[in-house]
Ligand code: ATP
């Protein structure tokens with residue numbers, strides 16, 4: 001019996017942020033450290049997803065390798081035999097299954113995706129790529145090829161995970177048991193011991209999430225920021241004019257975001273951090289405490305990153321990619337047989 005699969009990926013269109021780290025990387029790596037052995041853990045770089053929006057292509061190849069080093073610096077146990085780290089484009093089945101799934105996906109359901117609406121609103125009509133429009137289908141292929149049940153993603157990806165469940169169920173209804181349907185989002189949160197997905201907010205505009213593709217990057221703490229630059233960003237974070245600290249993501253997202261970042265980076269329960277600060281008017285002191293926690297984290301993280309050995313990383317990629325081509329190939333073949341591209345047994 002093969003082990004249940006936990007899978008996630010982070011686009012390599014830019015350096016990763018503390019939002020990516022806290023929302024996606026850390027929960028996945030914690031799981032890999034504690035449960036590899038019981039589960040198969042796939043942490044991959046969706047390099048094909050990385051240019052659904054325009055990027056500087058001369059940087060992509062190295063950005064992919066850099067981000068994999070980030071995974072390792074963040075603690076991914078790459079020597080474990082149940083941990084797989086790979087680049088999506090090195091497993092051609094991702095593209096091939098996408099085409100098949102594309103032909104069972106409606107234009108309407110893709111057009112309703114809020115990520116598509118948000119991202120396309122920022123681009124001129126002729127720069128909105130078909131890739132941006134149908135990237136949830138590629139994401140579904142990423143998940144379904146490995147029969148992944150658990151897909152830890154931030155709150156912004158919930159709709160795409162729901163689509164993956166829909167297309168898997170649709171194909172299973174038409175062709176018999178082809179794909180493993182990933183667990184519904186609330187069950188995913190339960191598995192990861194959370195009541196909801198995390199959404200780290202942009203420091204300048206806390207009504208929106210922190211994103212690595214943000215145009216200015218002023219409200220974004222990148223894992224590559226110097227501790228000094230990150231301190232400046234935290235100290236100029238937008239808060240509110242209530243004059244009293246209170247945790248309320250709806251009404252006071254700026255200050256609540258800072259409390260949340262402080263809790264996560266210092267490894268303390270959010271309730272303790274709230275109890276310490278709520279009711280005081282020390283906005284400046286809170287910013288200082290957050291800035292210190294962020295600077296200390298970056299300092300430690302960046303020295304671990306500098307020590308990551310590239311040759312063992314490349315060897316791991318090569319062996320994982322070989323294994324993934326074999327296992328993804330099995331699922332692809334089942335899909336090809338189902339739709340009549342292969343003869344079946
Ligand atoms: P982009 O702006 O390029 O879309 P992104 O920062 O949204 O970048 P993705 O590569 O789209 O990053 O997502 C990688 C993972 O990080 C996903 O699981 C996503 O849900 C998670 N994530 C992204 N932003 C945040 C955030 N602000 N808080 C928590 N998790 C996040």
Ligand code: MG
Nearest residue numbers: 011115156211
């Ligand atoms: Mg995103």
